[in-house]
Amino acid sequence: MEAFFASLNANFLNSLFRFATPVLLAALGGILCARVGVFNIALEGMMLTGAFTAVAGEYYSGDPWIGVLSGCLGAAVLALIYAILVITLKGNEVVVGIATNLFASGLTTFLLPAMFHVKGKFFDPRLVGLSNIKIPVLHELPFLGPLLSGQTVLVYLTWLLYILAGIMLFRTALGLRLRGVGEQPLAAATLGVKVNAFRYMAVLLSGIFCGLAGAQLSVGIVNVFVQDMAAGRGWIAVVAVLLGQANPLGVFITGVFFGLADSLSLQLQGVGLAPQFTEMLPYLVTLLVFGLVRARQKHPRSALAN
Amino acid sequence: MENSTGVPRLPFKNRLFNAIGVLQGPVLAIIGSIVVGGIIILVSGRNPFEAYWAMLKGAFAGERLINLAATLNRAVPIVGMGLAAAIPLKAGLFNIGGEGQMVLGGFSAALIAIYLPIPDAIMLPVVLVSAAIVGGLYALLAITIEDRFNVPLLIATLLLNYPARLLTTYFVKNQFRDTVTAANQTLPVPAAARFALLTTGSMLNTGIFIIISLIIISALVIHRTVPGYNLRMAGLNRRFAIYGGVDIRMLEFKIMFLSGAVAGIVGAVVVLGVFYRYVDMSLTAPAYAWVGLMAAILSRADPLGVALAGFIFSAITTGGYGMERDTSIPREMSVFLQALIIMFMAVRTSFQLKRKTR
Numbered sequence: 001m002e003a004f005f006a007s008l009n010a011n012f013l014n015s016l017f018r019f020a021t022p023v024l025l026a027a028l029g030g031i032l033c034a035r036v037g038v039f040n041i042a043l044e045g046m047m048l049t050g051a052f053t054a055v056a057g058e059y060y061s062g063d064p065w066i067g068v069l070s071g072c073l074g075a076a077v078l079a080l081i082y083a084i085l086v087i088t089l090k091g092n093e094v095v096v097g098i099a100t101n102l103f104a105s106g107l108t109t110f111l112l113p114a115m116f117h118v119k120g121k122f123f124d125p126r127l128v129g130l131s132n133i134k135i136p137v138l139h140e141l142p143f144l145g146p147l148l149s150g151q152t153v154l155v156y157l158t159w160l161l162y163i164l165a166g167i168m169l170f171r172t173a174l175g176l177r178l179r180g181v182g183e184q185p186l187a188a189a190t191l192g193v194k195v196n197a198f199r200y201m202a203v204l205l206s207g208i209f210c211g212l213a214g215a216q217l218s219v220g221i222v223n224v225f226v227q228d229m230a231a232g233r234g235w236i237a238v239v240a241v242l243l244g245q246a247n248p249l250g251v252f253i254t255g256v257f258f259g260l261a262d263s264l265s266l267q268l269q270g271v272g273l274a275p276q277f278t279e280m281l282p283y284l285v286t287l288l289v290f291g292l293v294r295a296r297q298k299h300p301r302s303a304l305a306n
Numbered sequence: 307m308e309n310s311t312g313v314p315r316l317p318f319k320n321r322l323f324n325a326i327g328v329l330q331g332p333v334l335a336i337i338g339s340i341v342v343g344g345i346i347i348l349v350s351g352r353n354p355f356e357a358y359w360a361m362l363k364g365a366f367a368g369e370r371l372i373n374l375a376a377t378l379n380r381a382v383p384i385v386g387m388g389l390a391a392a393i394p395l396k397a398g399l400f401n402i403g404g405e406g407q408m409v410l411g412g413f414s415a416a417l418i419a420i421y422l423p424i425p426d427a428i429m430l431p432v433v434l435v436s437a438a439i440v441g442g443l444y445a446l447l448a449i450t451i452e453d454r455f456n457v458p459l460l461i462a463t464l465l466l467n468y469p470a471r472l473l474t475t476y477f478v479k480n481q482f483r484d485t486v487t488a489a490n491q492t493l494p495v496p497a498a499a500r501f502a503l504l505t506t507g508s509m510l511n512t513g514i515f516i517i518i519s520l521i522i523i524s525a526l527v528i529h530r531t532v533p534g535y536n537l538r539m540a541g542l543n544r545r546f547a548i549y550g551g552v553d554i555r556m557l558e559f560k561i562m563f564l565s566g567a568v569a570g571i572v573g574a575v576v577v578l579g580v581f582y583r584y585v586d587m588s589l590t591a592p593a594y595a596w597v598g599l600m601a602a603i604l605s606r607a608d609p610l611g612v613a614l615a616g617f618i619f620s621a622i623t624t625g626g627y628g629m630e631r632d633t634s635i636p637r638e639m640s641v642f643l644q645a646l647i648i649m650f651m652a653v654r655t656s657f658q659l660k661r662k663t664r
Contacts, residue, residue, distance in 0.1 A: 091653075096652045099649055099651070100649075103648065103649045105641075110641055119636075232465070238461065239465075274480070276472040277476065287457060291456075
């Protein structure tokens, strides 16, 4: 037990936001989609695609920032396909979402050997990844230093994006229209709001955010691409959106909580618990928290089928 | 001309046209993905016709049709998992936790066969029924979580995959590992618990008959019985089914149990027919559950359609090995082709289905 508390050190604090960020970014996309009335469960596939194209972009250009950009681009292209199927062709969101996730998995599984001649995992010394930023003064502080400083730019960008999203949704005319599209699409359309344009915008932005999430995962944390490396984080983001009721603050707190579970799982491995049990933690915690918070809310299927 | 549900049957001509109408989507989806896949092969500087020919040979030809046997053998878990996904899908429920249910079923089948003193004569049935119960209970856990804690079934089933996978990996690496071998696997199951081989040179075994029977039984139950009618009604219009007096919650619990039970049996069939022991990752690495889910979506959850779609997906995968051998195109191309098919199918169904979940 002593070893456990000793291990709650700088590494643990530092890994919290590193792991929370992919979930937070994908969930931010989920918030926008939920607000315009699109139940986007393709976050997982978009994140995976972003992780792959980010690694590919960095490999071919030698610049991790080109990697981040190509991560966004790759995920956005997938988001565009998803948007056409769901918004223009009025496809069933769950079927199209599952298909998009399977497509992303198949596409990256195929491109890995086709482009890099490896299977399962791609690693190259040319991949340097994003550097961590040390914030002066703050970096030296105990607790806060390792928690907040020494992260990739994407981590700080995520915080900024959440603040911007909060302001945009609840303090601007744009946000009012956006929420109107989700809550009363007919009324919004009657008032001249272009409903489908808002929906396309939200889905495309969710693609870009998932691209950032994938980039944080591949070029931000580990500098490799591993087949199916999103490992359910896109689904956990979907859960975070539902739990936080598509409110940026609520979703942020939920997302950080999952980051906590993720980094805690790494710490517990350090003190000798079997990795299989610690890796279970994020998924079990997700189910448990979801259960505790949602137990008194409306039945999910009746809520979805109104 | 009435069947047991009291609904008059359509004349043969109409039914034929309906069948063609149903097949139109999947056929177009497959053609579309073959064309797009061909373009990609062409762009990568190789001859698509040669590649597809190699794939066809790899899937069906070979000495004494050995490749066809391999395709059939691979189709067993794919079709089985397709059925496990299709039963709830027909009722409008998404069980995407088939993987966890299959893994737990297969693992417990191995343990029961190895460690319990069961007489040879009843060994196979006992092991299969236990695997079905384990898989079914795990699926029940998911819908109980939905019922009690309001976690959407889609998410509850998906998230439960991970603990099941990790738990079996842990056990097979520790308590139940066969320490004689280097791999993470259990001891071999006794001879009485093994399905007999049907061919020499492939692992095709009598387990295929279990899956064929499950397909036929489900097709009959879904299309010819009152519970099957209720199930289809729940999928077409949940409220109508409730107004019609169907105890929908009870029905959904039963459907989830059956779905998980089928997944558990599929796990057991692979363990007892192919590996003769539980090998870590042997059920998850080939993504049987996910390819099966694709087969269920492609066939719009029709049991016989699942069998056909599962066979096609299996042929694509098996053919991929032949293609890799003959043309050096990576066999992962087949994963991409399957993904393309399902994407085209999503486009097709998008034209036809209304948004149900809105």
